[in-house]
Amino acid sequence: MLQIMIFAGLMFINMAAGIFTLVLGMLGLKNLISRTPNNRLVNRLKNSAVFFMILSFVSLGFVFYTQFAAGTPAIRDEKGSIIKDSIAEMRRIEINGRKQWISIRGHNKNNPVILFLAGGPGGTQMAAVRHDLKELEKYFVVVNWDQPGSGKSYYAEKVSDITPKTYIEDGYVLTNYLRETFEQQKIFLVGESWGSALGIFLIDRYPNAYHAFVGTGQMVDFKETERIDYQKAMELAKAAKDTDIIRKLEQNGIPPYYGDDVTWKSAVYINYLSAYMSSDTRIHNAGYNTFRDIFSSEYGLIDKMNYIRGIIKTFNHVYQQLYGIDLRKDYVSLKVPVYFFEGRYDINAPLSLVEEYVNTIDAPAKQIVWFEHSGHNPWINESGKFVEELKKLLPR
Known part of the structure; x- marks a missing residue:
């Protein structure tokens, strides 16, 4: 600040x-x-x-x-001393000719690696994961990746040139970089919201690189999700007699949207649903701590500005490219165990679609793990349980 x-x-x-x-x-x-x-x-x-x-x-x-x-703080014990064999670094690496940033944190650099895929597209959650999933660092080397067009990697590629393929190709190169750097045959993969779809793309194409995949706030069918979200927001607005939101929704029309104002039109119902979840007393620790995160040490002043630019500009360009994706049709035969950590009260990523998707999947293992006090972000709402469930995936 x-x-x-x-x-x-x-x-x-x-x-x-x-x-x-x-x-x-x-x-x-x-x-x-x-x-x-x-x-x-x-x-x-x-x-x-x-x-x-x-x-x-x-x-x-x-x-x-x-x-x-800008940097990430060292990992210290109760006496304030840096923990032996711990790792806490920010690294700028070149991926497919694009310079991008990752954060690496863990109490023991020899622990299994887990790569966290942020939501968006255009979102950065380096600071959020460090704050909200701090306990995870005791059991994994936690890697956060600012994808092209987001946060510290905003300038990695011209936003107008970014496609879903960009993220898939870069995600795999980053995976191999981590496997080689930490001398591990496979790593774990966690994806939230948009990152949950990206995670499915990666394990589908490169199954030998991953122990397991965990999707949270799982996206399944982007076009149908937008329509359901729009209808839910309209239903809630009418029940609350919120004439301003009703007017804006009617003015924008039913999604999907295309063009230069996708972000702003989508924000009407996405923000309305997020606010509703934040006010739901059944959801614990609801919502993002945006001010805490954006003013965290990981981001310099330019990064802080790009934190916002990614959410607006990159989302606008990339999201409309995802409308044709339906995981239920194209990503059902998977060779990696898949787990969905789902908030019981998520009204952003429709739970009905997740349940349908699980029923279509053929995989070595598949399961929905329900979080009874969570909305779209179980890793924030019930971070303690989130860590405990991830620990269960570790080799005994």
Whole structure:
């Protein structure tokens, strides 16, 4: 928060300086300076110009400093000492020619590796997973990946060039990087929301790379999900006599949406459903702690801005490419055990679709694990149980 306040103050001063300079130019004081070099006013203007120039360099330096200083905190014991054999790193690696960031955290770097696939597309959850699944680091090496077009990897690829194939190809290269780095034949895979679909794509295409897959807030059929969500939001809005939301939903029409305003149209019902779940007393620890996460140490000032840009711009471009995907039709024969950790009160990713999907799957093992006090995010709502269920997948 302090970084943002300082940066905002500096930017405000620089903007004021720019306006001030523009006004001087319009008044023709440039000629005045050349004709009256000893004028007291002119000297003040020169000093002001130098001051604002220095301030601009300081502002730019501060931005680069926050990027350079961004990192993930060390893992320490109760006495404050760094735990032996622990790992807590941020790494910038090149994947298929694209520079991307991952965070790696674990009490013991020799533990099994688990790769967490964030939601979105365009979302980053490095900080959220560190805060909410801290206990998981005792049993796994937890790796978070900022996918192209999100957070610290926002510039890895032009947003307009990103496709689902981009994520699949990069996800597999990253998987092999982790297997080689930690000398493990296979890793575990966890995907939430959009990441749950990406996880299915990966285990379907590269089954030999993964011990098991866990999907939470599981997405199944993107187009049908949007229609169900829209109808649910309309139902809730009418019951609450929320005329503003009803008007917006009617104005936007029934999804799917295409074009440049997918994010904003979808946000009407997605945010409404999220707010409803946050107010549901049956759901524990409801909702994201967005301010905590965006101001976490993992992100510099540019990353913080890209945190938002990814959610808006990348989501808008990629999500409409997913409407033709239905896992029930194209991803039913899987060679990796699959588990779905589902919140009983999730109204974002329809549970009926998840149950239908499980019934169609042919896999070495398959199971829905229900979280009775969760909505769309069991890994946040009931993080303790989430960790305990993941531990059950470890080799005995």
